[in-house]
Amino acid sequence: MRLALIFCLLLFTWVTQATVYKWVDKDGKVHYSDKPISNSEVVEFKSNTQNQIKVQQPKDLAPETKEEVTPATQYKMSILSPKEDETIRDNNGDITIMATITPDLKPKHLLVLLMDDKVIGPPQETPIFSLKNIDRGEHSFVIKAVAQNGKQLASTPPRKIFLHRAIVNKKPQATTLN
Incomplete structure (x- = not known):
């Protein structure tokens, strides 16, 4: 068969x-x-007729590019403020996140703040992030050091905080006297 x-x-x-x-x-x-x-x-096709693809050899990287590919700097990062499981009471929803990073950032490296696994605001060079009008509740923050090409160089451990905020859009209700 x-x-x-x-x-x-x-x-x-x-x-x-x-x-x-x-x-x-x-x-x-x-x-x-x-x-x-x-x-x-x-x-009539000859027996040696074939599709041939020539692959170009990669060029040597420029010296400034080699530094970005193999970063010699190992950053150590941590969030200083607010403390783990801290409750912040702010009716405007303002939070300031402060971190420390050693050694200092190189000129082409930036810091990115993630709140609840979402990027908040543009990348910046300073380790102080001022947030406005954040919803109340539990939030997790992480700060990442990244190169300009988006490669992650270092990260802080997640920091969980609680924001206590009074009800914002509550309409006044009429009270009745008995």
Whole structure:
């Protein structure tokens, strides 16, 4: 059974081998087809006709690029304020996050603040982030040092805080006297 199947597959590939025909129309344009047309001739391909792709060797990296690829600086980062599980009471929803980083950031490196796994604000060079109008509740903060190409260089452990904020849009209700 297997032998018959292999024979049928080989026969099928031989039968389906496409022949290419070439002809020139009245305007002098050359055309190719898999169907014979009057005044067409069969195109014979040489055995060495192959699609060849040449891969270019990567160029040596410039000295300034090599520094970014292999960062020699190992940053140590931590969030100083607020403390872990601290409750902040602010009716405006303002929070200031302060961190420490050693050694100092290189000029092409930036800090990014993530609140609840989402980037908050633009990247910056200073480790002090002032946030305005944050919703009340539990929040987790992480600060990451990144290169300009987006590669993460260092990160702080997550810091969980609680923001206590009075109800903001509560309408005054009329009171009745009994």
